[in-house]
Amino acid sequence: MAALGDPTRREIFERLAAAPSSVGALAANLPVSRPAVSQHLRVLKEAGLVSETPDGARRVYRIDPRGIGAMRDWLDQHWDRALAAFKDFVETPEDPAE
Amino acid sequence: MAALGDPTRREIFERLAAAPSSVGALAANLPVSRPAVSQHLRVLKEAGLVSETPDGARRVYRIDPRGIGAMRDWLDQHWDRALAAFKDFVETPEDPAE
DNA sequence: ACTAACGGTAAGTGATGACTAACGCACTTC
DNA sequence: GAAGTGCGTTAGTCATCACTTACCGTTAGT
Numbered sequence: 001m002a003a004l005g006d007p008t009r010r011e012i013f014e015r016l017a018a019a020p021s022s023v024g025a026l027a028a029n030l031p032v033s034r035p036a037v038s039q040h041l042r043v044l045k046e047a048g049l050v051s052e053t054p055d056g057a058r059r060v061y062r063i064d065p066r067g068i069g070a071m072r073d074w075l076d077q078h079w080d081r082a083l084a085a086f087k088d089f090v091e092t093p094e095d096p097a098e
Numbered sequence: 099m100a101a102l103g104d105p106t107r108r109e110i111f112e113r114l115a116a117a118p119s120s121v122g123a124l125a126a127n128l129p130v131s132r133p134a135v136s137q138h139l140r141v142l143k144e145a146g147l148v149s150e151t152p153d154g155a156r157r158v159y160r161i162d163p164r165g166i167g168a169m170r171d172w173l174d175q176h177w178d179r180a181l182a183a184f185k186d187f188v189e190t191p192e193d194p195a196e
Numbered sequence: 197a198c199t200a201a202c203g204g205t206a207a208g209t210g211a212t213g214a215c216t217a218a219c220g221c222a223c224t225t226c
Numbered sequence: 227g228a229a230g231t232g233c234g235t236t237a238g239t240c241a242t243c244a245c246t247t248a249c250c251g252t253t254a255g256t
Contacts, residue, residue: 001102002102004099005102005103006214008214009214010100017179022233023232023234024232024233032214032215032216034232034233035233036215036216038233038235039234042234056224056232057223057224057232057233058223059234062180062184063180064184065184071173072173072174076170078111078115078161081115081116082115082161085116085160086161089160104244106244106245107244121202121203121204122201132203133203133204133205133246136205137204137205137245140204154202154253155203155252156201156203199256200255200256201252201253201255202252203250203252203253204252205250206247206248207248207249209244209245210245211243211245212242212244213241214239214241214242215241217238217239219237220234221232222234223231223233224231226230
């Protein structure tokens, strides 16, 4: 969750969501060096958002559905509560006692 | 989106999702000072995640459904693509040529 | 009007973290 | 086996940011 706070990391995440890719391919289309991409991928992997697959000398990274699913659950949970509270707030005309 | 990167800010966000609150009430139950809470609320407000409502001398903050809705949309969009790509990856038996 | 309570703002400090350069390791191909 | 490619890791630097202290504006009560 906090792993997506950095813009570069979010960019990497979005590119992987579009299509799995290797480290070098990602770094080639990004304004940062390859080690930087590698470090971001490690953070994303530890957060459970991506998974790596060895492919010879290369390593292919792709989105891990479980991680993004956990985020969805977290968001939906708060969404329901927030929506209920907001609805209650709008419908209350003007509470004088508070 | 990046506004939820900080743990303290996420904590404030979750408390507001549970129930709207004033700045002082939030700071009283948090390990940080009141100005810190005020700064976090400003970031959350600029991100469109919370909205403030003047109530006399106090200001009540609550979750803004639009902000959390935008996050949901962003997440769902990437979820669909990632799930399709992952499914395609799993179903591919084992590509010998590569 | 004066006082007290509530909250936003400014300035300054300390720590977290994103980045690059240099190095080492695993795998492949000649 | 030797050279080359693709990645991860380490050390070090620099910027970003979260936090506190002090101050000022605003609103409610006496």
